[in-house]
Amino acid sequence: MAAKATPPSTTVVFPVLAIAFVLLAPLIGFDAGLQPPTTFSLALSAAMVVIMFGAVFAAVYHADVVAHRVGEPFGTLVLTMAVTIIEVALIESIVLTPGSSPALARDTVFAVIMIVCNGLVGLCILWGGLRHHEQEFQASGASVYLSVLGALSVLTLVLPNYTATAIGPYFSNAQLVFVSIVTVILYVAFLFIQTFRHTDYFRADTGPASGEDHIYPSNKAVAVSVVMLLLALGGVILIAKKFATILEIGLTHMGAPPAVAGIIIAIVVLAPESITAVRAAQHNELQKSLNLALGSSLATIGLTIPAVAITNIFIGKQIEIGLSGRDTLLLALTLFLSLLTFGSGRTNILAGLVHLVVFATFLFLVFVP
Secondary structure, eight states: OEEOOOOOTHHHHHHHHHHHHHHHTTTTTOOTTSSOOOHHHHHHHHHHHHHHHHHHHHHHHHHHHHHHHHOTTHHHHHHHHHHHHHHHHHHHHHHTSTTOOTTHHHHHHHHHHHIIIIIIHHHHHHHHHHHHSOEEOOHHHHHHHHHHHHHHHIIIIIGGGGOSSSOTTOOOHHHHHHHHHHHHHHHHHHHHIIIIIOGGGGSOTTOOSSGGGGOEEOHHHHHHHHHHHHHHHHHHHHHHHHHHHHHHHHHHHHTOOTHHHHHHHHHHHHHHHHHHHHHHHHTTOHHHHHHHHHHHHHHIIIIIHHHHHHHHHHHTOOOOOOOOHHHHHHHHHHHHHHHHHTSSSEEOHHHHHHHHHHHHHHHHHHHOO
């Protein structure tokens, strides 16, 4: 059945505004970071950030429309690739900024893991538990997520500290290529399990909560979403460089730690899916929340790390990828708690609160190390 609903006006307006801003900025003399701050330039900078956020939300919305029509497994890839393109564009824009931190990719990936596995998961479980007492999900699906997440996070973020060819926290180019290939293989294998071999692992036992999964967008809606998706992605990629400059200047002015840039990028990328995940938990669809949350963290490591690694090899810039001892401990604690939380197939508010406490600790230690 085809859906007649038209896309929200904001999902059409913001992609157009993003492209218009990129085209008009040179004409009105706006060059972020290369001119003295004035009321006019500050207002344009604020407007640019709002437009970029709007374009990110629009891109995820239109990617989801296309994903519903294409179906699995390609639908999942459409949504994942859209989010990954945005994340890589933001990371590379800042990495290529003179004086930027070589640890930005690591900080972003680690921030995504902490935000998703502690902040978002904790919020979904706590909010869902407050409304529904206990919520159920497929423990078999959660174990698949955690096994791949554990392997990817340790191989990419912990192993560099223990290699001999390049002194940690760095990989040599050969090691970086090998690990990139391995992460892609693991992620593709996960997609095969999720979308072909064991799809029942990732579905709620009670089935879909409504008939929405059987409503497909019309041809016109899909055509509009494809065009708007391309405009939104193009706008975000083109604005990313200016956003990177403003972000670097702002963080330097405030004296914020370099890791804050990674947290901000993670928030920008995860915001649309996070809102959807929390709403799903509110409606007692915790399985959907976990699919969105844990799927985002896997896509970040499985696709973002290889993309950033390959591009940085070509430009000859070494990236710092190994975690500090403190962050390694937080990662180990996160994986351990996740195993306990998702081991039984049922959750309550205590599990959510524990994850939120760990997330709060992560944020606190960024500013007070």
